[in-house]
Amino acid sequence: MKVYSKKEQLGQAISGFKGQDLTIGLVPTMGALHEGHLALVKSALKDNNKVVVSIFVNPTQFNNQDDLKKYPRTMEEDIRLLEAVDAENILVYAPTVEDVYEEGAVSEHFDFDGLEFEMEGKFRAGHFDGVGTIVKRLFEIATPDKAYFGEKDFQQLQIIKKLVAKHNIPVEIVACEICREPSGLAMSSRNVRLHGGYKEAAPFIYKTLKSAKVNFGIKSVNDVVQWVENQFYENEFLDLEYFIIAEESTLKSIDTKNNNTNYRAFIAVYADDVRLIDNIALN
Numbered sequence: 001m002k003v004y005s006k007k008e009q010l011g012q013a014i015s016g017f018k019g020q021d022l023t024i025g026l027v028p029t030m031g032a033l034h035e036g037h038l039a040l041v042k043s044a045l046k047d048n049n050k051v052v053v054s055i056f057v058n059p060t061q062f063n064n065q066d067d068l069k070k071y072p073r074t075m076e077e078d079i080r081l082l083e084a085v086d087a088e089n090i091l092v093y094a095p096t097v098e099d100v101y102e103e104g105a106v107s108e109h110f111d112f113d114g115l116e117f118e119m120e121g122k123f124r125a126g127h128f129d130g131v132g133t134i135v136k137r138l139f140e141i142a143t144p145d146k147a148y149f150g151e152k153d154f155q156q157l158q159i160i161k162k163l164v165a166k167h168n169i170p171v172e173i174v175a176c177e178i179c180r181e182p183s184g185l186a187m188s189s190r191n192v193r194l195h196g197g198y199k200e201a202a203p204f205i206y207k208t209l210k211s212a213k214v215n216f217g218i219k220s221v222n223d224v225v226q227w228v229e230n231q232f233y234e235n236e237f238l239d240l241e242y243f244i245i246a247e248e249s250t251l252k253s254i255d256t257k258n259n260n261t262n263y264r265a266f267i268a269v270y271a272d273d274v275r276l277i278d279n280i281a282l283n
Contacts, residue, residue: 001083003092007100007141010052010093014143022049026144026171028135031055032072032189033081036179040148041085043176052142053082054093056100060107061130067275072189093142100137107133112162118251119244119266120155120277131156132163139169146172150179152186154264154279155251178278180206186278198271201237205269208232209280212243212265216282221245221255224265232269241268241275245282 004010014024025044029037033055044051055078062068075094082090097105107129110116116128139147149157161173179187183203194202208231215224225243232240244253248262257263263282268275 001079001087001090001092003079003094005095005099007093007095010091010141011143013091014050014052017050018143023146024048024142024144025051026138026142026147027051027053028138028147028149029053029055030057030071030189031078032074032192033078034179034187034189034191036150036152036187038081038085039179040150040176041082041090043174044146044148045086045089047146047174048144050089050091051086052091052093052144054095054138054142056093056095056134058100058130058134059097059105060101060133061127063124063126070193072192093138100134100141108136110163111166112159113166115155115159115162115251118155118246118253119242120268123241123268128156128159131159135160136163136167136169139164139171144171146174148174148176150176152178152188152278154248154266158248158251184210186276188276190274190276193274194271197237198274201235202271202276204231204235204238205267205276205278206280209265209267209278213280213282216245216257216263216265221257228267237271239270241270243267248281 025048027040027044041051041053057071059068109129110132121128149160157175164171164173181187184206185203208228212224212228228243232238244266245263246253248264264279265282266279268277
């Protein structure tokens, strides 16, 4: 498997493939790969001749430096997992910070038409400027035909679609369903940090989301929100940061339901010092 640490070398390889009329897919990751990441890679391989998997813990999207330091880094295992999927047609881009950010790891400022100020944006200052900066940079480096993102980070997915539209970037964004552990817990690189009672309690997040979806069909928005908040108030292992019901397109929270509008429930929970997010379509 080819592993590139320099963008120039990766660019030369991609130019060669494009000279043969081969298509390029991109799966951006921060490493610590799990079956959710591999599902994105497999989807990309079905659609494209070659797939670039970036493995880069991006400093500009962490507003909490302690979280950045604790983020798992498992490069050797990541490469082993990717080799088992397709050693010939996957290219790994595993750069240094200096290779990605030649003039220093500083975020650009983006206008995502307000999407960046909802939910995660309220709790993680500057996060989506960091996301926009690295994704735009990876698009410039890898020049993919298609790029693949999971719906677990649904707000990020919507923001990347907005990034592509507003900056006229010639890449198709492909959304992939949330991958879950057998317990229902959304797969995340952070799950490896869950231990003991916190690991046992974490599947309660998705269980609660499923119940909220049922309640959404028969109760008011405020009643559903209050019910979810009460469920976590009584849980000794999980601390609810937010639960929001929002329109899928604008990500703005709602108080009342309208017909012909798609809604989604979003949640962020702390299990000790591990922050977990999830979401579910409501209709």
